[in-house]
Amino acid sequence: MKLPELKRQNRRLLFVMLLGLILALVLMSLPLYHFTASVYTKKSGNTVVGDEKYQTVRAEVEALAEDYRAQGFDVEINESVLERVNSKGETTSLVTFSIDQVISRNLFAFLQSALPGGHVFRLMLACAALSVLCAALGCIGEEDVMPRFLSRRAAFLRTAAEVLALLALLAVPVFVMMNNFAFGRQLSLFSQGLMTEGKEALYQKMNLFLFDGAAGEAIEDALAGIKPQHSGMIWLLLPVFAMMILCAVQIRHGAVKSTLLKALLYAFVIVMCLVTLYPYYVMLITAFRSNAETLDMYFLHLFPTKWIWSNLSDIVRRGVPRYLLNSVFVAGGATLLAMLCGIPAAYAMARMNFKGKKAFLGFVIMSQMFSPVVLLIGISQLMTTLHLNDSVVGLMLINAAFNQAFAVWLLRGTFISISPEMEQAALIDGCGTVSALIRVLIPMAAPGIVTALIFVFINAWNEYTISTVLISTAANRPITVGITQFSSFNMIEWQYLFAASLLATIPVVLLFMSIEKHLTAGLTSGGVKG
């Protein structure tokens, strides 16, 4: 299949890509970065702006600036005014004059300086260039072939062009962020003396980059007040690379819109997953950091510098196994009870006809509407009467009761979906109703039962409010209440809090993942949330 029109179009697209590359190179060679370093400051107290003293100092500074300019430096004069009232009640100002040297650098200067970010910039350049090259190579000899009939070689090269252009695009924000980090945060931490690790090396590189190595020993002072600004121009690289991606996509697939929609879909999913996992990342890394590191304002890493496994043994010593055991007991007992009561009820609802069936259904759904919290006062009163205050058994009973609705509802749905013929056959063979239920129906309904079981377990495991109110003895706490002992009013031991949280979270998340599919089906028929 040969199309002269396609040939023309591909050539045009390649040309645009090349143009994009040239445009990017031009942008990079512009002086996009400005640094303002103060080379001289003069303070003048007890003055009023515009008075005689001010004029003298101003002239003095200006003369000095002229000197600098004569030596070939690009300097400007800045003044800042601080007003204050002196002992006589007069308002005077403290005027600070500073001679600032403006240093402009383009992006290619990074290549020589070996500053952090340099290799990202190199990668960006290489990707952009290679992308054009790959696209061109992928077109040679097959310029006029429809995308879906391309040879394997050409298809691979054109895909590579797309991916490389995308990498170049992604490198832009990474590069900017690395620069901001080095010139903003790292430098300010160094100059405030809050950090010393790696200071010499960075200073040397900056010296090379900003002053061509001329600053020598004075580099520390020169960098102390430095203010980096990059003009917004650098972001123009983004549309340039985006245009290159569009061209590459058109060359590879022919259809830009559907490809971009697909890319958008993946981008959305990736962002969603990152946001969802972020708190779990925080929980994980904080659980293994030392106490000092969790409270460190100047923590410069995304992961712990040393994984402190002893946090785990520390929380074991502080009662966490006991809390986990309580939770297992409460959640396990509640699940067992909810099932023992729920299965017969669901069976009757699914298989028998009787008066008041609808009313019972309403009764069950109603009970699901009330979280224990609104009824806290009533429940605590009831528990005191039953002498179940501060006991694990009491918690178990309440969790079973408040999860009854879901159990009955989901099980009823499962039972209805199974045809009653097998049980009827069993009954005719002389089984009682109970043994027909146990031997025939329950094995067949196993997936639904397991789903209900796990869901009730998770709900009971995660329950917090009732437990805080009812449980006052430390030894009876379930894990959700137990972890709060690590966050007292004046001190929070984050590493222990999150290590215990991690232990409490992993099992339920795994359990939940295993029933997600069945639960989704049961949800819209039953409609219950934890």
Next chain:
Amino acid sequence: MNALQGKRKWVPYVWLLPSALLIAVFVIFPILIVFKLSFSEISKAGVIGDFIGFQNYIDAVHLPAFKTVMINTFWWVISVVGISTLLGFIVALVLNQKFHGRKIARSILVFPWATSLVIQASVWNYIIKYEYGSLNNVLLNLGIINQAINWRSSYTVEFIWECGVGIFVTVPFVAFCVLSGLQSIDGSLYEAATVDGAGFWNKLWNITLPLVRPSLTVSTVLNIIYVFNSFPIVYTMTKGAPANKTDTMITYLYMLSFYDRKKGPATALSVIGFLILCVCAGVYMLSVMRKEEEQ
């Protein structure tokens, strides 16, 4: 059917008995207790006195924080339910597409739903700490910001964060509800619509929305109830401070009865909350029952 039931009419009720008993004792009975207490005089020590009519209700309405708390509760429910329904719907639409790693994405989305709210709230509490929180740390280390940002500069901002965490944990539930509705839609409907020249928005409006409306109704009403009842997020992140400015009704009544020892007004508030829930529950039951009848 009747072969299973036998001839004795009382048999079904025996099967129902354990379940009914459990619900009656631990759900219905506390409701009655709360009702009774709300009309009784209760001393600071918790001793229950005589019938005093509506005095507790009058006290409750005249509490200094009553108005703030009610307004907060309103915003809390509206914003969390509204925004998470919208987001959840979008997430469900995306997850309903075919793409690589769909199973992994679905498993990841389960995380916030399966995690205990106290734990979730504690983690966010750490994330938005000003001095050493993870969000500032990550943003600073990535070079996105140069100066630590105070994420909890005022109680309004803190309340917005609480709503944000509420939304974060509610979106998966909505998404999975809508997803199950989406998966039951017959694919040939879309094909027919495409043949007729319907665009994306047209299909969304005329096919998808009407067909997932039942699941959306269920999830929305349930969310209203659960978000209204939600306690751990607000309690863990701010404890309602400063001066009940970030309290919702549920955390407020907890503080009232277990910290301030004002059990009387607290029970009255409980009953008010109970009545609000009753209205929601009624709406929910009507919609579920109607769906039952359709099947």
